[in-house]
Amino acid sequence: MKAFIVRRMILIIPLLFLISVISFATILLPPGSYVETYVQNLERTGFIMDQGQIEAIYRQYGLDQPAALQYVLWMSNFLLKGEMGRSFIYQRPVKEIIMERLPMSAAIALVSLAVTWLIAIPIGIYSALRQYSVGDYIATVIGFVGLALPNFLLALAIGYWVFASTGRAITGLFSIEYKGAPWSIAKFVDLLGNIWLPIVVIASAGTASLIRILRATLLDEKNKQYVTTARAKGLPEWRLIMKYPVRVAINPLISTIGWTLPFIVSGEIIVSQTLGLETLGPVLLAAALGEDMFLVGSIVMILSSLTVVGTLLSDILLAWVDPRIRFERTRV
Amino acid sequence: MSKNNVRHNTEDLILEIKNLKTHFMLDTGTIHAVDGVNLTISRGKTLGVIGESGCGKSVTAHSILRLIPSPPGKIVDGEILLHRDGEVIDITKLKPTEEMMRNIRGNDIGMIFQEPMTSFGPLHTIGDQIMETILIHNDAANKNEARDQAIDLLRQVGIPNPEQRIDAYPHEFSGGMRQRAMIAMALCCSPTLLIADEPTTSLDVTIEAQILELLTGLQAQTGMAIMLISHNLAVVSEMADDIAVMYLGKRVEFGSTDAIFDNPLHPYTQGLWQSIPSVDGPLEKLVPIPGIVPSPRDLPPGCVFASRCSEFMPGICDAPKPVPIIEAEPDHFVACYLYSNG
Numbered sequence: 001m002k003a004f005i006v007r008r009m010i011l012i013i014p015l016l017f018l019i020s021v022i023s024f025a026t027i028l029l030p031p032g033s034y035v036e037t038y039v040q041n042l043e044r045t046g047f048i049m050d051q052g053q054i055e056a057i058y059r060q061y062g063l064d065q066p067a068a069l070q071y072v073l074w075m076s077n078f079l080l081k082g083e084m085g086r087s088f089i090y091q092r093p094v095k096e097i098i099m100e101r102l103p104m105s106a107a108i109a110l111v112s113l114a115v116t117w118l119i120a121i122p123i124g125i126y127s128a129l130r131q132y133s134v135g136d137y138i139a140t141v142i143g144f145v146g147l148a149l150p151n152f153l154l155a156l157a158i159g160y161w162v163f164a165s166t167g168r169a170i171t172g173l174f175s176i177e178y179k180g181a182p183w184s185i186a187k188f189v190d191l192l193g194n195i196w197l198p199i200v201v202i203a204s205a206g207t208a209s210l211i212r213i214l215r216a217t218l219l220d221e222k223n224k225q226y227v228t229t230a231r232a233k234g235l236p237e238w239r240l241i242m243k244y245p246v247r248v249a250i251n252p253l254i255s256t257i258g259w260t261l262p263f264i265v266s267g268e269i270i271v272s273q274t275l276g277l278e279t280l281g282p283v284l285l286a287a288a289l290g291e292d293m294f295l296v297g298s299i300v301m302i303l304s305s306l307t308v309v310g311t312l313l314s315d316i317l318l319a320w321v322d323p324r325i326r327f328e329r330t331r332v
Numbered sequence: 333m334s335k336n337n338v339r340h341n342t343e344d345l346i347l348e349i350k351n352l353k354t355h356f357m358l359d360t361g362t363i364h365a366v367d368g369v370n371l372t373i374s375r376g377k378t379l380g381v382i383g384e385s386g387c388g389k390s391v392t393a394h395s396i397l398r399l400i401p402s403p404p405g406k407i408v409d410g411e412i413l414l415h416r417d418g419e420v421i422d423i424t425k426l427k428p429t430e431e432m433m434r435n436i437r438g439n440d441i442g443m444i445f446q447e448p449m450t451s452f453g454p455l456h457t458i459g460d461q462i463m464e465t466i467l468i469h470n471d472a473a474n475k476n477e478a479r480d481q482a483i484d485l486l487r488q489v490g491i492p493n494p495e496q497r498i499d500a501y502p503h504e505f506s507g508g509m510r511q512r513a514m515i516a517m518a519l520c521c522s523p524t525l526l527i528a529d530e531p532t533t534s535l536d537v538t539i540e541a542q543i544l545e546l547l548t549g550l551q552a553q554t555g556m557a558i559m560l561i562s563h564n565l566a567v568v569s570e571m572a573d574d575i576a577v578m579y580l581g582k583r584v585e586f587g588s589t590d591a592i593f594d595n596p597l598h599p600y601t602q603g604l605w606q607s608i609p610s611v612d613g614p615l616e617k618l619v620p621i622p623g624i625v626p627s628p629r630d631l632p633p634g635c636v637f638a639s640r641c642s643e644f645m646p647g648i649c650d651a652p653k654p655v656p657i658i659e660a661e662p663d664h665f666v667a668c669y670l671y672s673n674g
Contacts, residue, residue: 223401225450232397233465233517234437237429244453323501324454 001326004319008312015308023301024071027293035063037291038088061086078298085294089287094298097283102265104173105279109264112199116206117253123207124214125246131219139211146208152274155201159275162197170197172276198275202268213252221245247321254317261310262303344374345415346525346557347396347441352410352424354388354395357403361629365391367581368410368654373525378551378558380572380589382565382604386625388581389561390446393529396559397437398428416440416524439469442518446530448510452502459498462486462517469521485516489546508539512546519550526551527559532567544571565608569593577601580628580636587664597666599641635669643670 035057039049058064062073077083084094123143127136163169172179173194178187221227222245230240269281276282280299287295319325354366366388373379381389394400396412412423414436426433437443445451452461462485463478473481479498486494489512502510511531518526528547532540544567551558562568568575568589575592577585577600585598596602603621610616623640626632633652638644648669649655658671 225445225447226453228394228399229445229451229514229517230453230461231399232437232443234434234439234468235464236434236468243456247455248453322455323457324503 001319004326005316008315012308012312016305019304019308020075020301021071023297023304024074026300027074027297028067028070030291030293035061035088074294084298087287087292087295089290089292089295094295097295098280098298098302101278101280101283104277105281106264108195108198108202108277108279109260111195112202112206113260113264115199115203116210119203120207120210121214121250121253124211124249125218125241127211127215128218128222128249129241143208143211146204147212149204150270151201151205151268152270154204155197155271155274158197158201168193170194170275173198173278198268198271198277201271201275210253210256213256214249217249217252218245221248251318251322254321255314257317258310258312258314259307261313262306265299265302265306345372346375347371347373347415347559348411348413349392349396350411350413352392352395352412353408354391354400354405355408356405363628364581364631365405365628366395367631369578369581369583370657371576371583371586373557373559375524375557376551376555377573378560378571380568380575381559381561381578382563382568382575383578384563384625386580386628387578389563389578390529391581392578393443393527393559393561396423396527397441397443398423398426398433402428414440435469438465438518438523439521440523441525441527442521442523443527443529444511444514444518444531446533448507448514448534451514452510454502457499457501458486458505458513459483459500462498462513462520465517466520481520482516485520486513488550489513489516489519490542491516508535508542511535511539511543515543515546515550519554519556522554523556525557525559527561529561530563531560533562533564540567547571565604577604580625580631582636582667584637584668585664585666587661591661591664595661595664597660597664597671598637598668599643599670600637603640603642635667645669 035054038057039054042049055064062070065073074085077085082095084098086092087094087097090097123139127139130136159170170193173191174187175190175194178190181187222241224245227240227245230244231237235243265280269285271277272279272281273285284296284299286292287299349369349371352366352369353364356363356365369388369392371379371381371392381392383389391400391405395407398407400407407424410424414421414423421432421436423433423436426436452458459479459482462482463475466473466478466481467475470478483494483498486498491497491509491512497505502513505513515531526547531547532543535543547558547560548571550556558571560568560571572589575585575587575589576583577592577598579600585592585596585601592601593605596605600621603619606619607621609618621640622642626636626639632639632650634650635641635655638649641649655667655669656672657665657667660666660671
């Protein structure tokens, strides 16, 4: 098991390097640059910059250096100081922007993840054990609706319905009066009144697919010989179902944990945009539209790295719960 | 009905199956998988059950432990009487999930299955799965005792290095090893009856011989009874004291192994014998049984073997009434009009 983890950790290093190069390439890729847009905007207001001033800006951001050097500069800043350059739009360090939004992104993502699993696993097990029962059909219908409905539409529909019936407008995580206010009990209560909507919306989509995956695997597993063996041993039905087929059926879900790591950082971009959530998703969108390349490149790099790390975590978890996946054999 | 059981002293009986009917209610019709089977198993003896695929051997065995998936399966009639410590329990009256039934499973009756490759859960060690059986049936046992007992059992069934192998996962065992471990698990609570449902069908011939030898040896040690289900006549003839021949959910012949081999009465049993080559006798022509097994969905009226029978008597065999069970010689029963003396 240890050898397996170490081998996978070493394999990941070249992959992360490749990701950083590609992320940096996306920074350099667009033909224009933020500086050009910036200068053009100034010119439109009548302020003409001379060449010297423009070059000063280029120098300030290190944009006059060759690409390879720029990459080395960017990476070494990132690795040594955690700096990821400066955002042109926000006129602040990229690191600050990310750190400011990260806690809320992570909170929403983790809570909706927990809600997803808490709802999906019992329903999935029920659906498989009582296949074609009324409850199974209801779960299936709700699951497919959740799967087919675009999240943002559900968000808007529920938001409208809440407004129409209670007069409360959910436009973001906080009501307007608390937006800039320091943390207080009242602000937290206000947060609770708003945050359930994105959680319900995000969880609904994930729940549906998890239910389908779990149901399908469990239907397969529950009729296998080893379940009959366990029954023939005299195990109580509930205990044997949980210990044998459910344990096996959970494995595909564990392999999806890896994908949720980047999602914790960026959140559901479209839902966040629709509901005005202050997560990283809308920042990425705005940065991409505004050619704020350091911000885009940094977020892209973080998301891709997290995907790789998440996959590694999934693999380690899977190897831990499923002895068939471990490479080494028990020595006998 | 009572006639079927006269040959045994009731004190020696472990299991009596009377007129068992297990049917499967499918959308396309009812399958009469087991349709009026009578069997008796005595303490320390081996009952061989033979018949071709789909004749209801396995369904009979699964019915005994109430392992038939329901729906669609259902025991619609009959009794399965388990004799235990002077009391008689009708297993068909129990709920499959109730405590009494779980108590019988693994404790009074152990079972091993045809597919050793998939008989163990893949995510738990062999030892864990054996110890689990010990722990659920013996409240007094603690984990260490159970582990010692499991190691002993593994040694008894011939697993080398049981102290280490106990922590191995099923995929680290070969098929023969797994079947040995399976036997160890089935025996861990010293059952009075071991049901072996085609225990060697998926193993190669040398391993098959080893496993059968192991079962015989363990039987001599523990005095348990064995219900050996097989479609392999050689296997059954070697192991069994009594043989039941099944065809299409019915028990067509029942008697001691010698009687069934030396004096097969039912045309189906005779047909089975003619279809196996003999090793030391003169070369004979092998005679297959003509025709195919009818669908258990719509059984023919009267004798179910009539359509393939060389002795078919029109108007008698296909008369729409149950075939009588005749004791043609002492302790040798056959369901056939040929022996009904009018």
